[in-house]
Amino acid sequence: MTATGRTPVVFIHGLWLHASSWGPWLDLFRDAGYAPLAPGWPGEPDTVQEARRHPEVVADTGLHDATEHFGRILASVDGNAIVIGHSFGGLIAQQLLGQGRAAAAVAIDPAQMKGVLPLPLAQIRSALPALRNPANLHRSVSLTRQAFRYGFGNALPQEESDQLYDTWTIPAPARPVFQAATANFAPRSAAKVDTGNAARGPLLIVSGTQDHTVPDVTTRATFKQYRRSPAVTELRQFENRGHSLTVDSGWQEIAQDVLQWLRGRGL
Template identity: 60%
Template sequence: MTDPPVLFVHGLWLHASSWQAWSELFAARGFAPLAPGWPGEPGTVEAARRAPQAVAGLGIDDVTEHYARIIAGLPAAPVVIGHSFGGLITQKLLARGLARAGVAIDPAPIKGVKPLPFAQLRSGFPVLSNPANRRRAVSLSPTQFRYAFGNALDERESGDLFTRWTIPSPGRPLFEAAFANFTKNSPAAVDTANTARGPLLLISGQQDHTVPDVVTRATYKLYGDAAAVTDLKQFPDRGHSLTIDSGWRAVANYVLEWLARVS
């Protein structure tokens, strides 16, 4: 019997290699991990920083179809684990029946989510403040990263994570999510009524500025009382960096425990 595949999907401003520790842990627990980057993403952080144009203009549908093609080549439907916009993409793949289970960590808001806290607006301001960024790749400064990702960390750890993992990312997904509720066929839409899908776990860092807890709770409510399993786990005192900071293992271990319960 082959090890069950687990597919990791990163979000904006983090390189695919930021899943390295998770991949090693899941491999030790009997999974076959994959952490491919977004379409066109260079293979290293350094190369991605030198070539921001490689991902400029990518939208939610482009990235979703990229991962759908990867899944089509796997021996079995994977568990999909995504962070931020990767969490939104995880929900889209799960709703399409392409994953056997999904974990969306601090997921970017899907269509139908109404709360728009100030912290979320401020986190997205480096992109949304300029409409031309819809066609560009945008980088965060260390200060912007500290507010959006590292606000629950001390300045040194936030700076270390910025140096190690951040890359330029396309602005288009932020615009697509921001205007989802005003767009008829928004790429941020997810079929939350699909009762035939696999189990879904939503995870929230309750100090998150980029995807505040109220946003993740609103996503959870959109799934209503559907027969398919939908669970919510909140981590107090954790921000948007919870998959890469010094507390990552507590989040990963909870995911493993949840998968053991729902498998």
């Protein structure tokens, strides 16, 4: 609990969206009695416009850098926080939970962890803006409007997808995409999660069944990684929802379900 008696909730965004895209979630969770915050990734500027002007400040940021960054933020809040992440933020949320650094976690369309084997063509195509050039490993990469439409907005009308692109997209480090893509070949992969920690808090995994960036089959494979753990792990699937589900016009359906889950767990 914080000094105000409110449970801290730390929101972690994924690649290509700015931290401020969590704004409506922060308002909802604050009204529900939590103490929410949505910090950016290491070096991420405070505004979308500034992030677009200075893509170099996030270049070469890797998963370990980001996980430790958010781990320090969790340690700085008053009490054991809940962590909610989307995409690569969902992978980081699972890492932090597995390390015992959060009270509970929600991983929404989480990026692929080490041990997850399915690799659908849609997922490969969504990752190509980062992976097509090996030199991108040390760079930040921006999505085109067309790439965003395929990877994030495929379940939306074109107009809404374009509006989200114009409002929230920022350049992102490509290194985490390379780290996830090679995770099953790297003994000490930065995308590894301690799925066997029996003492960890509850975990909710959320999947959009029309997601191209993290297809439902990938998210279900992530859920299966916890099958031997006695700790609480649950899966929610939302039909006809894509990777934009945290920021598009249907975000409240996801957010309200997450709130209901947290309350059901006494969190």
